[in-house]
Amino acid sequence: MLTVVGSGVALFLLGHRGGRFLFVRHFSRQVPMPPLSRRMLNRIVIAVSLFGIVGIALIALDRMVLSGVSNSAYAELLRCAPGLVDAISIERTPLLYGGYAMFSFGFVSVVLFLLKGEEITGWAAALAQLSIVSPAGYAVLYSGRMPLLFVLVLVAVTMLIRLAQGRPPLPRGHYLILKTVAVIGLFAIYSSGIWTSRQNFCIQMSPLITKLQQEQTQREVPPAVASGPPETSEKITATDLSKRIAEAGAAPPPEQKPSSADAILAMRLEAWNVKPRGYVASAIESGRLSAPGAMIGLSTYFYLTHGVRTIDIAWHARDKFTPKWGVYEIGVLSPLLRVFFPRNQQVEAMKAELRAALIYGFFPTVWAAAFIDFGFVGAIIYVLIWGVVAGWSAAGSKHSDLMTPSLLLAFVLASILLSVVQGPLGIANSALVLVSLVVTGFTLDFARLRSGSPEDAGELQVNSSAT
Numbered sequence: 001m002l003t004v005v006g007s008g009v010a011l012f013l014l015g016h017r018g019g020r021f022l023f024v025r026h027f028s029r030q031v032p033m034p035p036l037s038r039r040m041l042n043r044i045v046i047a048v049s050l051f052g053i054v055g056i057a058l059i060a061l062d063r064m065v066l067s068g069v070s071n072s073a074y075a076e077l078l079r080c081a082p083g084l085v086d087a088i089s090i091e092r093t094p095l096l097y098g099g100y101a102m103f104s105f106g107f108v109s110v111v112l113f114l115l116k117g118e119e120i121t122g123w124a125a126a127l128a129q130l131s132i133v134s135p136a137g138y139a140v141l142y143s144g145r146m147p148l149l150f151v152l153v154l155v156a157v158t159m160l161i162r163l164a165q166g167r168p169p170l171p172r173g174h175y176l177i178l179k180t181v182a183v184i185g186l187f188a189i190y191s192s193g194i195w196t197s198r199q200n201f202c203i204q205m206s207p208l209i210t211k212l213q214q215e216q217t218q219r220e221v222p223p224a225v226a227s228g229p230p231e232t233s234e235k236i237t238a239t240d241l242s243k244r245i246a247e248a249g250a251a252p253p254p255e256q257k258p259s260s261a262d263a264i265l266a267m268r269l270e271a272w273n274v275k276p277r278g279y280v281a282s283a284i285e286s287g288r289l290s291a292p293g294a295m296i297g298l299s300t301y302f303y304l305t306h307g308v309r310t311i312d313i314a315w316h317a318r319d320k321f322t323p324k325w326g327v328y329e330i331g332v333l334s335p336l337l338r339v340f341f342p343r344n345q346q347v348e349a350m351k352a353e354l355r356a357a358l359i360y361g362f363f364p365t366v367w368a369a370a371f372i373d374f375g376f377v378g379a380i381i382y383v384l385i386w387g388v389v390a391g392w393s394a395a396g397s398k399h400s401d402l403m404t405p406s407l408l409l410a411f412v413l414a415s416i417l418l419s420v421v422q423g424p425l426g427i428a429n430s431a432l433v434l435v436s437l438v439v440t441g442f443t444l445d446f447a448r449l450r451s452g453s454p455e456d457a458g459e460l461q462v463n464s465s466a467t
Contacts, residue, residue, distance in 0.1 A: 001312045008367045008383055015387020022388070023395035023405070035401075036448040042124035044447065045112060048440055049127035052106025052134040056141075058099030063141055066093050068238030073201075073245045075143035080202035081209045082361060083351075087216040089235035092339065100332060104432035106134020107151055108440045111410050114158040115403075117171025125174060132183065138428070145194060146421075147428040148187050150414065155180065157413035161397060161406060195299055208248040212236065274302060307365035307420050314368040317357035323375040324350050329426030366415075369423035386412070386424055404441030411437055 067074075067090050078085055113120055113128035120128060135151040159169035170176040202209075215236075236244075275281075276298055283289035314321070327333045327346050337344050354360035354372075364372060366386075370379035390412040396405025411434055415424035425431040 001308065001315065004311055004315055004367055008370075011380060011383040012387040012390070015384040015389075016391035016394070017387075018384075019388035019391025019393075020395040021391075023392045024399065027396065027400065033402075033445070033448045036403075036444060038119050038121070040447050041116060041119055041444070042121065044440070044444055045109065045116075045120050045124040045128050048105045048112065048436075049109040049124070049131045051102040051436075052104070052109050052131045053127070055099045055102025055104070056106060056134045056137040058095045059103055060099075060137060060141060062093050062096040062099065066095070067091060069242050074241070075141065076198060076201045077205060077209070077241075077245065079143050079198055080205060081213065084209070084212055084216065086338070087212060087236055088238075088241055090238050100429075100432065103134050103138060104429065104436040105440070106131040107154060107433045108407070108436045109134075110151060111154050111158050111407060111437070112403075112440065114155060114171065114176075115161070115406055115410075117174065117176070129174065129179070135428075139190075143194065143198065144428070145187075145191050148190065150418065150428045150430065150433075152184065152187060153414040153417050154410055157417070158410050160413065161409055165397070191300075195295065199295060205245070205248050208244055274306075303363070304421065307363045307368070310359050310362045310364045311368045313357060313359050314364060314371065317359075318371065318376075320357055321353055321372055321375075322349070323378060324373045326373055326425065326431075328373045329369050329423050330431040331426070331429050332432060363421045364423070365421065366419040366423040369426055373423075382423075386415070390416075402441075403444040404438070407437045407441045 063074075069090060074088075074090070109128045109131035113125065113131075117125070132151065135147040139145060139147040162169055170180070276284075276294075280289070280294065280298070284294050324346065327337070327350060334347050337347055351360060359368075366383075367379075370382045373379075374382050389408060393405040393408035393412055396402055397409045411430075412424070415427065415430070418427050421427070425434070
């Protein structure tokens with residue numbers, strides 16, 4: 001495992017060096033571009049912010065109103081048993097796909113505002129700050145924490161970029177220090193609450209989950225093998241699912257129900273083959289450590305550290321994997337394949353391989369994710385490209401005032417900090433965020449190029465040389 005990680009880091013540093021050389025050699029000597037007017041900057045910020053806000057609103061409308069099922073219950077159910085996603089038929093509208101095409105611009109708007117906050121004013125500044133609803137809404141709709149963690153890490157690395165450029169970590173005004181502290185506090189409260197809520201929901205719904213899994217198994221058994229006709233010949237509809245969730249929630253608990261800690265520890269042991277060390281279990285049993293607090297701490301610890309174990313397992317089972325070409329990391333590809341290419345077996349084959357290797361549902365870190373998605377040679381190229389983008393963007397943010405390098409650098413630094421969990425394309429649909437960052441950066445730099453005449457650019461070059 002140490003060899004795999006060490007080799008990956010060496011490849012990344014090699015790519016970083018090449019990317020830096022590429023920018024210094026071919027980009028830093030280009031004719032300086034005129035500065036982007038504040039008016040144009042504010043217009044682009046407004047457009048990007050509205051894309052993100054409208055996008056998450058469309059996703060929420062589809063999932064909470066048009067899908068026919070309570071989004072919170074559906075999302076929680078799939079968190080408890082992700083394998084049931086293929087057993088439930090949820091009607092989706094084009095609004096969902098339109099929302100996915102736009103919501104990731106909310107992440108970009110937040111980063112852009114922090115980078116250029118001194119020049120962004122009025123409605124543009126207000127909408128850019130309001131864009132935090134995009135990652136927040138995405139986290140709530142899918143009953144997760146990673147989108148919020150991702151945007152907080154983006155905020156942190158953007159502050160570092162500003163410091164490296166000799167500027168204060170946050171733009172002056174707008175009460176940004178107070179707002180940043182408030183967002184971090186709300187994330188801590190939400191993170192704690194969602195673990196408690198999910199644990200209670202999974203315990204309450206365990207009989208229903210078992211029943212649904214049995215029905216799914218019966219549907220998957222060929223008729224010639226099955227002892228009798230399956231109970232359900234089609235997928236569960238949204239209406240039926242809502243009714244059954246409501247019935248399970250209203251059902252009285254068993255007379256001898258184990259404590260929540262015992263139930264959750266049993267679930268961890270069965271699903272992940274892990275259990276707390278003896279001194280932790282003893283502290284819980286004696287009451288010195290509260291069961292809810294212990295469960296949150298243990299879950300968070302396992303959440304952030306089991307990637308090391310996953311690398312080791314994936315390496316020893318490396319002969320069992322075939323390249324997935326992005327389907328493993330890029331979350332949006334799986335539902336698109338299910339909906340528009342139902343005969344494609346890539347998702348099912350991926351699940352089978354992950355289950356056979358005993359890493360289904362685990363975070364792989366960037367190194368295992370690169371191998372599972374692209375194979376051994378593809379993983380080398382993947383990490384090298386990651387390093388090249390890192391070096392190019394770092395050099396660009398230092399030696400130029402282009403916006404694309406700074407936006408890309410924020411993404412790369414965030415992906416490095418979160419690489420212990422996932423690869424750069426697998427963090428809360430970060431592939432969509434990357435595309436949005438590139439589109440926004442190119443738009444800003446192209447607008448600068450169009451805003452000045454060749455004579456103006458030549459004059460800037462003369463002045464720069466004279467200086």
